[in-house]
Amino acid sequence: MNLNSKKVKIQFFFQEGAPIEYELSEIDAMELEAYAITRVHKRLLRRTLKVIENLKNKGEVALNYVLENSGSRSGDIYNALKYLEYKNLIKLKKDIKIIEIVSQTELNDLYSQIYQSL
Numbered sequence: 731m732n733l734n735s736k737k738v739k740i741q742f743f744f745q746e747g748a749p750i751e752y753e754l755s756e757i758d759a760m761e762l763e764a765y766a767i768t769r770v771h772k773r774l775l776r777r778t779l780k781v782i783e784n785l786k787n788k789g790e791v792a793l794n795y796v797l798e799n800s801g802s803r804s805g806d807i808y809n810a811l812k813y814l815e816y817k818n819l820i821k822l823k824k825d826i827k828i829i830e831i832v833s834q835t836e837l838n839d840l841y842s843q844i845y846q847s848l
Contacts, residue, residue, distance in 0.1 A: 775844050777806040778813060782841045785820065785831055793827040814840075 738759035742750045754762065765771040780800040785791055800807045811829065814820045819837045821830040831837060 772848060773803075774806055774809055774813075775848060777801055777803060778810040779841060779844055779848075781807060781810040781814065782837055782844075785814075785829065785837060786841070787834065789831060791829045791831070793822075793824075793829055796829060 736756040737753045738756050740752045740754055740759060740762065742752075744750075777800065781796060784796050784799050796811070797804055797807055800810075811820065811822060814837070815822050817836075817840070819832055819840065821832055823830060
């Protein structure tokens, strides 16, 4: 059987709030496990901080501005934006290449939480 066809249920238990559950392919779950062991994932969190810094105190931001000012790893920048969009902190308007900030307060809270943890 192909590793990508198996589904693995992953649950995250945070101190505050209800558990969050995802279904991943077995290979994606293995990659997540490797990140947990090696702590490589902190690179993405640092890039997320840079992205948030470029979104702070703004209503809308040009996607190109964020790409140019958030560092050199555009793949990490897109992943950070995807994460922020999933958390409903921003809306990506891909057709006009604009990022709309949904909640500046929650964006600042997430920034503080990540900053204090790194």
